[in-house]
Amino acid sequence: MSTKTLLFRGLLTFAALAAIPHIFAVYTTAGAGTSTHFLTKIFSEEVVEYWFSLANDGSLFYIIVPFFLVELVRYIFLKRMSWHLVGDSIANVLTLVAFLAIEVILGLLFFYQLYFWVYQNLSLPALPLNLITIISCILLADFAYYWDHRLMHRIGVGWATHTVHHSSPHFNMSVAYRFGPLDAIIPILFSIPLVMLGFNPWLLLVAELFVQTYQAILHTEIIGKLPKPIEYLFNTPSHHRVHHGVNRQYWDKNYAGILIIWDRLFGTFEEEQEKVRYGVSEPIDSVNPLVVFFHGFTRLFQKMSQAKGLKNKLLYLVKPPGWQAKEGQ
Numbered sequence: 182m183s184t185k186t187l188l189f190r191g192l193l194t195f196a197a198l199a200a201i202p203h204i205f206a207v208y209t210t211a212g213a214g215t216s217t218h219f220l221t222k223i224f225s226e227e228v229v230e231y232w233f234s235l236a237n238d239g240s241l242f243y244i245i246v247p248f249f250l251v252e253l254v255r256y257i258f259l260k261r262m263s264w265h266l267v268g269d270s271i272a273n274v275l276t277l278v279a280f281l282a283i284e285v286i287l288g289l290l291f292f293y294q295l296y297f298w299v300y301q302n303l304s305l306p307a308l309p310l311n312l313i314t315i316i317s318c319i320l321l322a323d324f325a326y327y328w329d330h331r332l333m334h335r336i337g338v339g340w341a342t343h344t345v346h347h348s349s350p351h352f353n354m355s356v357a358y359r360f361g362p363l364d365a366i367i368p369i370l371f372s373i374p375l376v377m378l379g380f381n382p383w384l385l386l387v388a389e390l391f392v393q394t395y396q397a398i399l400h401t402e403i404i405g406k407l408p409k410p411i412e413y414l415f416n417t418p419s420h421h422r423v424h425h426g427v428n429r430q431y432w433d434k435n436y437a438g439i440l441i442i443w444d445r446l447f448g449t450f451e452e453e454q455e456k457v458r459y460g461v462s463e464p465i466d467s468v469n470p471l472v473v474f475f476h477g478f479t480r481l482f483q484k485m486s487q488a489k490g491l492k493n494k495l496l497y498l499v500k501p502p503g504w505q506a507k508e509g510q
Contacts, residue, residue, distance in 0.1 A: 182448035190446060191328070198324060199378050202308050202317040221311045226383065229310060233387040237394045245397055249354035255403060268468030269349055273359040275470040276345060280360035292369065296382035305379040315388075318380050319439075322388040325371035326438035331449070332367065334433050339367055340502040341477035348473065350460040352425055357397035361477060392438040396421070406453070416441045419453045426457040 205221060256262040300307070308314045333339035342361030349356045372389065376382050399421035406412060406419045416437040424435040434451035437443050444450035465476045485494045493506035 187447060194446070195321075195324065198317060198321050202314045203305065203379070205311075205313045206306070206308055221309070221313060224310050224312075224315075226310065229315065229384065230387070233391060237387070237390050240394050240398060245354050245357070248398075248401065248403075252353045252401060252403060265468060266351055269351055270353070270355040272468045272470045272473045273349065273355040276360050276474050277358040279362070279470075279474055280364055283362065284365040287365065293382075295369075296372070296376050296385075299373055299376045300379075300382050304377045307381065308379040310381065310384065314380070315384065318375070318384050318388045319391060321375050321378070321380075322385065323392050323438045323440055324443065325368070325375060326389070326392050327436050327443040327447075329368045329371045330436040330438070331433075332370075334436070335501050336499050337481055337502060337504070338363070338498045341481040342367070344461055344477040344502075345474060347425060348461050348465050348476065350464065352400060352402055352422060352457075352459045354397065354400050356425075357400040359473070362474065395439045412441075413445075414440060414442060420444075420450075422457045423451050423453045425459050427460045427462060428455055428458055430455070431457065 208221075253262070256266060330343075333343040342363035345361035346356070346359050346364070349359055368389070372385060375385055395416070399416060399418050401418050402422070404418040407417050411417065412419065416435070416439055420435045420437070420441050423431045426432075426434075431451055434449055435441065435444050436449055441450065463480070465472060467473065467476075481497060485497045488494045488497060488506045490506075496506065497504070
């Protein structure tokens with residue numbers, strides 16, 4: 182797909198999604214009709230927080246953890262249980278702890294204040310907390326996730342952090358929580374514009390967490406392909422297995438969070454056909470949590486140190502993974 186087509190489709194989709202809640206807000210303020218009353222009813226933050234808590238925290242305790250235990254039983258039954266898998270799962274949990282520590286520290290010191298400063302000073306009129314706004318926020322958070330995810334695959338510094346998530350040769354629920362050092366930072370580039378649209382930063386954060394929670398549930402080999410209408414519209418375990426595939430035809434495919442239609446619309450969809458092999462093209466062969474967490478940046482800085490000239494060193498930060506500086510430049 183050409184860059185011009187990609188840009189046109191992206192901007193058109195973003196504009197359509199961004200306009201919906203504002204149109205309804207103006208329509209409601211004008212008092213035009215009552216047919217959309219249930220869609221525009223104002224909710225308290227406590228009620229919305231309860232809904233998202235059920236979806237996010239509830240999924241962790243009632244779906245993800247129990248499902249992981251089932252996966253472990255399956256590994257035993259298939260005689261695939263190994264110390265490497267156990268060590269890999271422990272490393273996944275420890276990278277999550279490190280990721281959360283970075284996220285909490287930066288959030289308290291900077292991001293929380295930045296989001297609300299933008300919301301109060303640079304955003305469009307604040308949107309009411311109703312069903313239309315909530316659904317629109319989730320859709321836009323999902324749309325932003327697609328582009329954030331795609332960016333992390335296509336620039337050096339993005340891949341340096343995101344390769345942590347892909348480096349496991351296994352595919353189970355614990356891999357969903359295998360994070361890199363900057364995984365909480367790069368998404369800010371896509372979150373700030375959504376705050377500027379008038380979405381409450383708190384609502385945006387729980388919507389983004391909802392997208393992440395949906396993603397986590399996809400990390401399993403137990404579920405095969407689902408009915409075709411679901412596979413066509415939504416991201417599924419089958420689609421996400423493709424995304425984690427080291428098979429050449431699966432590289433840089435299926436970036437979606439919740440809706441796979443973004444990949445279909447922007448030319449990055451690939452169906453699961455050949456059996457998926459998991460990992461990265463340059464395996465790390467380690468379950469040491471420190472190696473797992475930092476290996477992407479270790480490799481990036483090694484390439485930068487070997488490059489000649491400041492320009493080539495800096496290009497490694499923004500060029501796609503696999504890019505090599507030419508000799509003599």
